[in-house]
Amino acid sequence: MTTEITGIHATPGYAGFFFDDQRAIKRGAQQDGFTYDGEPITDGFDEIRQAGETLIVEVELGDGTVARGDCAAVQYSGAGGRDPLFRAEEYAPVIEGPVADELVGRDATDLLDNAETLEELRVDDDRLHTAIRYGVSQALLSAAAEAATTTRTDVLADALGTDPATEPVPVFGQSGDDRYINTEKMFVKGVPVLPHALINSVEKIGADGKTLLEYVEWLVERSRVLGPDGYEPRFHIDVYGMIGETFGAPYDRDEVVDYFAALEDAADPFPIQIEGPMDAGGRAEQIEAMVELREGLADAGVGVDIVADEWCNTFADVQAFVDAEAADLVQVKTPDLGGIHRSGQAVRYCEGTETRAYLGGTCNETATSARACAHVALATDAAQMLAKPGMGFDEGYMIVENEMRRTIARREREQLPATSDEVTADD
Template sequence: MQIEAIHATPGYSGFFFDDQRAIKQGATQDGFTYDGDPVTDGFDEIRQAGETLIVDVELADGSVHRGDCAAVQYSGAGGRDPLFRAEAYAPVIEGSVAEELVGRDARDFLANAELLEELEVDGSRLHTAIRYGVSQALLDAAARAEGRTKTDVLADELDTEPANEPVPVFGQSGDARYANAEKMFIKGVPVLPHALINSVEKIGPDGEALLEYVDWLADRSLELGPEGYDPRFHIDVYGMIGEIFGAPYDRDEVIDYFAALEEAAAPYPIQIEGPMDVGDRADQIEAMVELRDGLRDGSVGVDIVADEWCNTFEDVRAFVDAGAADVVQIKTPDLGGIHRSGQAVRYCRGTDTRAYLGGTCNETETSARACAHVALATDAAQVLAKPGMGFDEGYMIVENEMRRTVARRERAQRLANTDEVTADD
């Protein structure tokens, strides 16, 4: 079925763009905003409204299929593409991108998505947000043209075996780290709470505030969680452990702190995302390997999660090959085309690194649903509840999309089995 037209409409995403460097350098909060001047190129304010480009792909049968361009909350940081401005990029989608895709067969999802990865405009690759959003619409169009789920289209293209039940969802609390964690306990969320530990104030000058919080998590989960509840704690510290302790990361003081985190989380496992941010990929990998080796030598069972400087498919491969993390976050908007996120999950197969299909609070419900299919198609270790920082909405969107898809695939399989029996008779 042929692609007839492509349109782009500027809109809002599920959260905000934040200048991470300005925040790390001590910008103070003023209500929901921050005081001070931005330091990252492209920002007018330290916090500003998130943007998306709503992409519509029209097919020959008159159907319209949507994808949403999105960029992470901390755009322009850690080696990522610059701040995404929807108005500036709409002409690119309706111009150069449409010129390449209109007239092509919608069923050729992987070929169409790879074309976007190779396309250059004025000598530069398309912004990751454009590749991300347009590829979502292409996936939806391919599923329509083939009469199958997006999970099945992806699994065939990536040569993977889809999950037969929803992938564990990782809840993100935002700054409401106590109230939202309690909501997660009540709903039995399998991985939680993120906690947004992005300042010395939140972690404590010696890390004591985080230890108290983890201890509270363990106690409160026992009080509120459903019977048999066995969560995994996942805390994003935005490099703050590195800020308060410094290198080397395999020394006793650092390892003892991680041992204290493990003890506070007991009886549940805990993983720490972004323990340090040292400024570039090679040094970040070296620091993560040093910490991971130190934890192993000290028999400390805390897993570490790669985030900063682990953005592209090539970055994921470098962290996995170096054995730099127990878990890598595959930050979906940063990889460009949505199929690239699936390929990154697949690359973790057969290694001792688990794949966390992440992303950002600054996406949309459309991109979140598309990512749910990537998670199912690749059977990722966990998938982020998104968009937004309210938790409930993102959890509902991602969890329900997976449940609906699993149920649909089960019905299709039962029907196929019935038809086989009838044919045999």
């Protein structure tokens, strides 16, 4: 059978960025050039910043087709309830052993069945690392599309019961620490959502949050100078819990709400959303804190949207945040959900609620995993999608934007009706 899975292989490689020990950084580790001084805190880390790793997965089919996916884990692995640091050499035998044993011989067109098998598989009573489920499921998706001679978007749409987007999903650019030059690049290209900004230390947010306020004012000013005609960006700032570190609980009190009102004023006339305003130390505590903040903002008429990130990792986590109305957006952090179909299911869970789905991920992915996620974004028509991998912006933006555009163009070509000449010939 030409669509039968006949082999699975795993090759260690590099991801698009680095693994960082978030706990050490939050506790004040100082940068030394590109790296950090000090000792790591999180289990598995040898250094506070170390090279990102991937496993390059290849799924072979009976007709000789090879489909690819890349295992990836987030930059801040081991933090916020996530799986531990991903070591490629350690996990390669798992893919070529138990995973291959389970999948070889199956029909590649049975995407959901194959991907769910990964979710249920246990090795020594342990569930597979999220990165393994993520990368192998990408290859399974690609194999299903190759076997059916269609797009990955269509395979996912069929599996999830959706109508794919007909325009590219708005892309969210991330600047990394180069939050001025990279953001100016985004303005020139008219990126719809930006700049992430990586506000992950007391120094970057500033005393009483003043440095961040000044940065938001700069965003407005430079967007008007550099953006294309009619440009109306949405500002999205990830503060990695630093507003909570700066102000503390309770989050519905005047001091906190007034700060968010100041952020809204600084961003005027553009909308602004703040990701990870605090890190409360656990899922239940995080939901409670974010609900408290949202209620305080609503009572004061402050229109800043709140984005869930910390402690919102698995599909069950997404459900919990959405059910509690704890966020205006939830980040569907693709490597943390495991199988790529789970990311699509998480986006779908937001349908009909007050919560929008942001298909995110990490700078520490690869071009292969980013392209796979572009198909999830199209299949589910997510509210926005992260430009990835890397922190240089341009490359990640090109990868996901172009993947969506070429897919839309292909789908339009394949859906064109037959010409009158072709109809006559068939008659």
